[in-house]
Structure formats: C-alpha cells, structure tokens
Amino acid sequence: MPRSALPVFIAAVMMTMLAGCASGPFPSVQTALESFNQTLRSLPGVEASSLDRPPVDGAVKVDLVVTLAEEVTEEELADIGDYASTFPTVQLDKGQWAGTVELRLAGSAYSYFDLTTPESLHAQLGYWRELAAVGFESISTRTYSAPVSAGMFEVTDQASGAAADGLTSRETEAQPSETQAPGDPAPATVSPTGSSAPSLSAAARGRLVVVELSSEERGDSERTTQLLETARAIHDPGAATGEWDLMGLAPFTTGQFVQSELPTAEQVEFVRETSAVFDESEQLASVHVRVDDSALGGTQVNVTAFDDTMQGIKAGEAAKVFRETVEWQELRDLVPELQRTNRDFSVNFVGNNLTGLGVFELKFGVRDCEFWSGSQWPDLTRELQLTWGSSLDGAGALTMAEQVCADQR
Numbered sequence: 458m459p460r461s462a463l464p465v466f467i468a469a470v471m472m473t474m475l476a477g478c479a480s481g482p483f484p485s486v487q488t489a490l491e492s493f494n495q496t497l498r499s500l501p502g503v504e505a506s507s508l509d510r511p512p513v514d515g516a517v518k519v520d521l522v523v524t525l526a527e528e529v530t531e532e533e534l535a536d537i538g539d540y541a542s543t544f545p546t547v548q549l550d551k552g553q554w555a556g557t558v559e560l561r562l563a564g565s566a567y568s569y570f571d572l573t574t575p576e577s578l579h580a581q582l583g584y585w586r587e588l589a590a591v592g593f594e595s596i597s598t599r600t601y602s603a604p605v606s607a608g609m610f611e612v613t614d615q616a617s618g619a620a621a622d623g624l625t626s627r628e629t630e631a632q633p634s635e636t637q638a639p640g641d642p643a644p645a646t647v648s649p650t651g652s653s654a655p656s657l658s659a660a661a662r663g664r665l666v667v668v669e670l671s672s673e674e675r676g677d678s679e680r681t682t683q684l685l686e687t688a689r690a691i692h693d694p695g696a697a698t699g700e701w702d703l704m705g706l707a708p709f710t711t712g713q714f715v716q717s718e719l720p721t722a723e724q725v726e727f728v729r730e731t732s733a734v735f736d737e738s739e740q741l742a743s744v745h746v747r748v749d750d751s752a753l754g755g756t757q758v759n760v761t762a763f764d765d766t767m768q769g770i771k772a773g774e775a776a777k778v779f780r781e782t783v784e785w786q787e788l789r790d791l792v793p794e795l796q797r798t799n800r801d802f803s804v805n806f807v808g809n810n811l812t813g814l815g816v817f818e819l820k821f822g823v824r825d826c827e828f829w830s831g832s833q834w835p836d837l838t839r840e841l842q843l844t845w846g847s848s849l850d851g852a853g854a855l856t857m858a859e860q861v862c863a864d865q866r
Contacts, residue, residue, distance in 0.1 A: 490519065493547050497540060502526050502533030510553075518556040519549065525562045534560075534586055535579040542570050542578060542657055565589040565596040571662040578657065580694035581664070587691045592684055594671040594705075601665030601699050663698035664717065670705035678729065681706065682722065689719055707732040709741055715749035724748060727798070731758060734791045737783050738762050755801030755824075758791065760784075767809040767817055775817055776834050784808070785837075788819070792841060793848035801825065 490508055497506045505524040510517050521544045523537065537560065545555040560567040560582075567585045572578045581598065588596045668688075670681060699717040703725065706712045712728035714720040732744045742761040749755060764782045767775070779785050788806060795802040803822030811817050821830035821841050828845050830838040 489548050493544065494521075497521075497523065497537075500533070500537050500540060502529035502537055509556075517553045519553055520556040521558045523558075523560045525560055527563050529562065529586070531583050531586065534582050535575075538570075538578050538582045539575055562586065562589050564594065566598070568599040569664055570657065571600045571660075572657055573661045574657065577661070577694065584691065584694055588666075588668075588688055591687050591691075593688075594669040595667075597665075597667040597669075599665050599667075601663035661697065663700070664696035665700050665702070666719075667702045667704065670703070678707075682725075685719070685722070685725065693718060703728075707744075710744045710746070713745070713747040715747070715751065715754060731791070731794065734794060735760065735762070735784070735787050738764075738787060739783075740764050750800065755803065755822075756795060756798060757803050757805070758795070759805045759807075760788075761807045763809050765809075767811075769810060769812050771812045775811055776836050779808070779817065779819075779834075779837065782808075789841065789844050792844045796823070796845060796848045 494506055494508060497503060502525055503523060504526045507522050509520040509522060521541065523541055525534070525537070529537070541558050541560065544558050547555065549555065557568055558570055565585070565588075567582065569581055569585075570578065572581065585596060585598045588598075670684075696717040701714045701716065701718075701720055703712045703714070703720065706725060707729050710728065710732040712720070712725065714724060727748070728746045731746050735741050735744060740763045742763060743759075745757075745759040747757040747759075749757075762784050764784055766782055767778055770778050784806070788804065791804065795804075801822070801824050803824075804820070806819045808817035808819075819830075819834060819837060821828070821838065823829075823845060828842045830841065832838070
C-alpha cells in the first residue's frame with residue numbers, strides 16, 4: 458500500500474469503529490430511556506430533565522431529575538407527575554434499575570410517588586406547589602416510612618460492648634427511613650427488566666415534609682409564625698402517617714414532629730422554648746427536638762455544645778469540670794420544662810473531646826414514671842434525678858416521685 462494512502466485507510470477504519478460504537482452495546486436501553494426523557498422534556502412546564510446513573514454495588518441505578526419552570530401551572534404539574542410516575546416501567550437492561558424520581562421547583566423538591574391513585578398524586582403535587590410558593594427557603598416532600606420501633610432510647614449498664622463513655626444505649630429515635638413501614642403492605646416492585654409494573658405504588662406510604670427557613674427568618678419568630686399561618690390556610694390532602702421537619706425554628710434549632718399534619722403554633726412554640734433554655738451557651742452547636750405523641754413516643758432533645766473548659770480533660774475530672782459550665786445549669790433547667798409536658802422524654806448531650814475517652818456524652822430521661830441514666834457520671838445523674846423529683850409539683854423526696862407522676866397522668 459502506498460504510504461500516501463495509509464492515513465486515508467486508518468481514517469476509514471476509525472470511522473467504521475466509531476459508527477459501530479454509536480449503536481452501543483445496549484441500543485434498546487438507550488432508546489427507551491432517551492425516548493422517555495425526550496417526551497418528558499416536551500411536556501409544558503418542564504424546563505429540563507436528566508438521567509443520573511450513579512453505580513451502586515456494581516449495578517447502575519438510574520435516577521430521574523426533572524426541573525420545572527417556575528410558572529408551571531397546577532394542570533401542567535399533574536400531567537408531569539403522571540408521566541414521571543411511569544418511569545419505573547421503562548424497560549432497562551440487565552444491571553440497570555430504576556431509582557428515584559425527583560421534581561424540582563425553585564429550590565424545592567418532590568419525590569413522594571408512593572400513592573395509590575393519580576388523583577391522590579395530583580392532590581399532593583398541588584399542595585407541595587402551594588407550600589413552595591409561601592416563602593420558605595425550600596419545601597421537600599418525599600416518602601416517609603415509620604421506624605421499626607418507636608420510642609425513647611434506653612440506657613443499660615450491663616450490656617456488653619460498652620461505649621467509650623461507659624454508657625450503652627439502644628437508641629430507637631424515629632429517623633426518616635426508606636424501608637417499608639411495619640405492618641404496611643409491600644409496595645409494588647419493579648423488575649429491572651420488566652415493563653408491566655404499575656406507575657403508582659400498590660400501597661400508600663407515609664409522607665415526610667421538610668421545611669427549611671432562610672437564614673434571615675431563623676431569628677425572626679414573628680416572620681416564621683406568619684409563614685406557618687399562611688401554610689396552615691392551604692388545604693392539605695393529608696397522609697395516614699408521616700413527619701414534619703422544621704429546620705431553623707430558632708438559631709441552631711431543628712424541630713421534628715411525628716405526625717401527618719403541619720405542627721400547631723403551640724408545638725412550634727414548645728420547640729422554641731426548649732431551645733431557648735440554652736440561650737446562655739455561647740458555644741452551642743445544635744439543638745434537635747423531636748416530638749412524638751404516639752403511645753410509644755415522647756420528646757427527645759439532642760444538644761451539642763463545645764465549651765472550652767471541657768476541652769481535653771481527663772475522665773476523672775469530667776463531672777467536676779462540667780458542673781462549672783453554663784450548659785450544666787441549662788440541662789438542669791431543662792428537666793422541669795420537659796416534665797411539665799407530661800410525656801416521656803430523653804436528653805442526649807454531647808460536648809468536647811475528653812483525653813483518651815472520646816466525647817463527653819450524658820444521656821438521661823424519664824420513661825413510664827422512672828428516671829434513668831448511665832453510671833459513668835453518677836454524681837451528675839443523682840443531681841438530675843433530684844431535679845426531676847423536685848419538679849413533680851414540688852415533691853422533694855424521690856420516694857414520692859412515682860405517685861405524683863402517676864397522679865399527673
């Protein structure tokens with residue numbers, strides 16, 4: 458072959474190879490996904506849509522993210538929701554499976570498709586759209602599954618594998634979970650290679666709504682109250698179970714409410730008052746208040762603060778030094794505040810690192826008229842127990858505590 462013809466021959470071979478690659482090893486999968494995406498993009502009210510493929514354990518999970526136009530109408534949103542909910546029915550090739558479907562509108566997100574009828578989906582989408590227009594920083598609506606077991610965490614000193622601070626705990630905090638709720642019928646599943654799956658779940662599941670306040674509003678309780686009152690005026694299609702998370706009710710404060718409806722003004726005020734107990738702490742990192750009024754629930758308060766006086770001390774000195782901190786007095790003030798709610802409660806306080814022991818962590822609470830805590834800090838535990846006992850209508854003796862508590866309930 459003449460040398461002058463060699464570049465032409467190589468170029469021809471490369472063009473043939475590229476043409477072969479263009480069809481891809483899975484042409485039907487690419488066609489199905491792209492066809493679905495193109496149709497979705499053509500719907501009124503859709504600004505953009507994308508297919509994300511993050512690898513999960515060797516398989517490829519395909520997530521659908523739809524960006525909505527800010528002026529999307531209720532009718533357009535219903536049509537978009539109907540079509541997006543059929544995404545799990547798109548035939549995927551082996552090794553690929555349909556992941557989440559998320560609609561995004563001006564910083565807010567919607568991924569609650571575990572509903573039984575198109576009408577219920579339309580109602581939830583309309584409610585989310587109206588909430589997003591109220592003026593919050595963002596509204597996130599997604600599926601919520603109740604935990605396997607709800608209620609307060611308990612501390613036992615006999616359990617093996619004690620934590621570094623000498624406490625062991627079985628924490629059953631009701632965190633949002635993507636697993637199936639106990640007792641719920643199993644939702645419809647979609648085979649990675651099948652195309653006959655229903656567009657909506659065969660069983661409705663709970664709803665989680667996360668409301669985030671802007672940084673300007675977090676210190677303005679009046680403005681927050683106005684926004685929440687506006688939100689309460691919107692018709693809520695409701696949910697059988699669920700949770701509302703309000704982020705930014707006060708500086709460093711998150712309120713979680715295990716219920717399907719928007720928290721009342723009184724519930725919001727309770728979280729604010731709980732957080733206000735720690736106003737004197739200049740090194741407060743976070744206050745997390747979780748309110749669950751179910752039979753197995755209660756109030757959980759998780760506090761994180763980093764006081765310089767506790768930095769790097771030895772375990773034997775921890776209790777003595779902690780008594781000199783602002784946070785210790787605030788914890789003592791918190792006990793009667795929580796007792797006045799007449800519900801079980803637990804508190805988890807996390808402070809600075811201790812020398813050779815990890816962080817300083819103090820857990821205590823009341824469950825079924827019984828005060829409990831760990832034995833790592835016995836003097837602190839005893840003082841907290843006395844504080845609790847004296848908060849029961851002024852009863853100074855712990856021997857009276859159970860009777861007074863029982864009478865209150």
